[in-house]
Amino acid sequence: MSKINLKALSKQELASFVKESGLPAFRAKQLLHWMYERRVEAIQEITEFSKDLRERLAEKAYISNLEMLDRKSAGDGTEKFLFGLEDGESIESVLIPDEDRLTICISSQAGCAMCCRFCLTGTMALKRNLLPHEIVDQIISVSRMIGPRKITNIVFMGMGEPLANFDNVTEALWRITGDMKISPKRITLSTSGIAPKFSELANKAPKVKLAVSLNATTDEIRDYLMPVNRTYPLKRLLEACREYPLPRGRRITFEYVLLKGVNDTPQDAKRLIRLLKGIQSKVNLIPFNPYPGSEFERPDEKSVLEFQNILLNAHITAIIRKSKGQDISAACGQLRARYRDERTAL
Ligand code: SAH
């Protein structure tokens, strides 16, 4: 009989497991505490349990962990982690220090099916959705490795489209906010714009921050850059943004990757102002991070600043995101887990 992975169980399933094992209900709560707050890697580490109880549990259950395959540090302090999953797939997470913040950028899928033209993850196929514990475990594994430093913020901006893995991402968010006790205010979910999922997210998930990768101001250009736009064009996407129930004082972040000669003109900036009318918003401008084989170029600094100024003059908060970790291919859109490719190439 194969052993049960305690981390793969939902709260209810864990409660049933405890009951079926003839244990009192509070053991489930203790297990959650030790897995998610104390972040133990094995049942043997749960010192609150007697040796006998630990041995009994370990006979039929275990606690899974991501396998760290590689860890790279960039000159600016950014770190990239390559993790192996139980079935041999691999994913990447990035740790980004910035002033008083320590942000982890996590993956929601192995690969991505959205095929955005400017994104390296988009060039690999979708391998599979990550399970809730595989999403949460990126935070647990990295936290264990960097102690005593503490992760302050979490962004779903790694590999994959979180709203295309809706149920597992929602369950992961409940575990992160409920069991790990991280405030939803410190979590940002970034989506390429699967519009019908916005209201579902508002209804079913903790109140995390929403970021939308807009990246173009006309359907023609967005259709070309992001095939998702052919299904949910700008009008539909922005309607979903207008209807999204924002907690008081909260804004939607619009991410805008600036691609030289494609979407970076003053006309684009002016159209962007019109599109965002009536939406509590701020804009993150991300100059394109190049990678070998890409058809796009990063615009020069002058046109980035000009684009930003047009937005600022219209009283739109617009921040230029300095790219971090470029020397280890950890910057936005540069993730492409390829442990197995590299091994087979050797
Ligand atoms: N799939 C989600 C989250 C992951 S991508 C989404 O698309 O929102 C995170 C951000 O990286 C997105 O805003 C995306 O537009 C941006 N991005 C992708 N490739 C990039 C690149 N090569 N340079 C700069 N930003 C990029």
Ligand code: SF4
């Ligand atoms: Fe997927 Fe986001 Fe990359 Fe598009 S930008 S391919 S949605 S990870």
